[in-house]
Amino acid sequence: MYQPQFEAMDREGLQQLQVERLNTTLRRVYDNVAFYRASFDGAGVTPELRSIEDLAAFPFTLKDDLRSAYPYGMFAAPLSEIVRVHSSSGTTGQITVVGYTRNDIDMWADMMARTLACAGGTADDIVQVTYGYGLFTGGLGVHYGSERLGALTVPISGGNTKRQVQVLKDFGTTILACTPSYALLIAETAEEMGIDVKGLALKAGVFGAEPWSENMRRQIEAKLAVKAIDIYGLSEVLGPGVASECSEQNGLHVNEDHFLIEIVDSETLQPVPDGEYGEVVFTTISKEGIPVIRYRTRDISRIIPGECPCGRTFRRMERITGRSDDMIIIRGVNVFPSQIEQVLAGIEGVAPHYQVILGKRGSMDTVEVRVEVAQDTDFDEIRELEALQGRVRGEIQSALAVSIDVKLVEPKSIERSEGKAKRVVDMRAEQEGM
Amino acid sequence: MIEQLSVFLENKPGHLAEMTRTLADAGVNLRALMVADTADFGVVRIICDRPHRAKKVLDDAGFGASLTRVIAVEIPDRPGGLADVLEVLKEAQVNVEYAYAFVEPGAAAAVDIFKVDDARAPAVLEAAGMSVIGPEKLYEPDDSD
Known part of the structure; x- marks a missing residue:
């Protein structure tokens, strides 16, 4: 565990932390973002909560809201404090831009270090970052987390599969980060090149950015001889690092000290109890650049009830099984x-x-x-x-x-x-x- | 110039049969048929007795069909018959896009169909003594049904 003081903190302490951070965030967006001021005023809510449950009275934020604020309209920090931007990987026409302050980048690195630690990563590891670098959050997101962890980081980015295989072998990569479908292509390419991946140092993979099945996990694990960890994130909320499976591979622990997760009924939009399926809604409670309040992801999932044997107290989200609109990945x-x-x-x-x-x-x-x-x-x-x-x-x-x-x-x-x-x-x- | 039917067909089993059956059911008689294909689709070129009717029937049935003007030349049944025609076109610098031939039952000559890029071609061929044939020999030209 990279940050046990948070990842395994008691639920009561966590809730206290959440309320404090949430109030700070609500105040921040109310004061700095015209959209939230109008939306809170319109709904008759004040940016000060006594408990997390009160958040249910706040209006949702939609992808379209971010889109119409293109490029910087949703930023809650002055551009002088923004040190980096990324954008969504692909949308209808208008891309959405997300901005990060120095603190955001710092927090993000911690989140991804946690994710890599979930896959068994330590400073002794060699992490091959095969996600694309650029406006897409994948490459740089994993990169900073890997460096934060102290691992040797290989910023190879995507593409050129034969070279990926060669580097995998020659550099002694122990953790591979890419999309699950690309992991399989790497396995197949290695086979064609006559390289036995199973005999290499590779031990784990953090795979995400597209929905994948249990069946595919088994294939990846068999072909690459790795533990395949499902990771989750979206640029509107952070990028990779919002949630990650642990070694139990049974649901993704949401980093609840920075992101509040709600599951709401797709029709009524009312929160549903843990265990029931619905649309995943996120609220960021520590981000400065572009916090989002009750952002509707369109992803369908549920909270897996009960405690995880790994010791993390963060609740687990079941792997994404579908999207609530017609977007395809x-x-x-x-x-x-x-x-x-x-x-x-x-x-x-x-x-x-x-x-x-x-x-x-x-x-x-x-x-x-x-x-x-x-x-x-x-x-x-x-x-x-x-x-x-x-x-x-x-x-x-x-x-x-x-x-x-x-x-x-x-x-x-x-x-x-x-x-x-x-x-x-x-x-x-x-x-x-x- | 005569009118040829050009039909767009996806490459899928039974599709050519379906198209020709549609024409048969409408009483259209085929004289010649040539399939040109790519990896993904084919174009079927047809000389038939009632091209306008054929196009309408195919349009209604959801096929993509268009009428294309091509030259029909009667070619004597002897070695060099086709070469003579092509040499006339070459002299006139007329480019042939494609060509195919068919034989009418009981005829002493074959009919060759040429798609060319030059409207002067029929006149050039006739001036050289070639037997360019008009629609009346092949189909009902004023077919309007």
């Missing part, structure tokens, strides 16, 4: 089908009718976008049809930042539905490991 990137619609609407020769087929080739997500050719197309021109196909692929790829295949299909061949169209067919679970 492809290779760690958030994608909204409406983005595809937007692209198609701007291209002549195709109808805005499409379907996204998600599959698995080996361990990697595959995406095929089926697009209807407009009825008045000149079908004799194969080269033009191929050029159209290439153009659609290129434009969708640049809008989504994910590589995809495009298949042109006949006019009217995509099933029309009344009401909500079935835009996404997700075959990944069936094809996993094929």
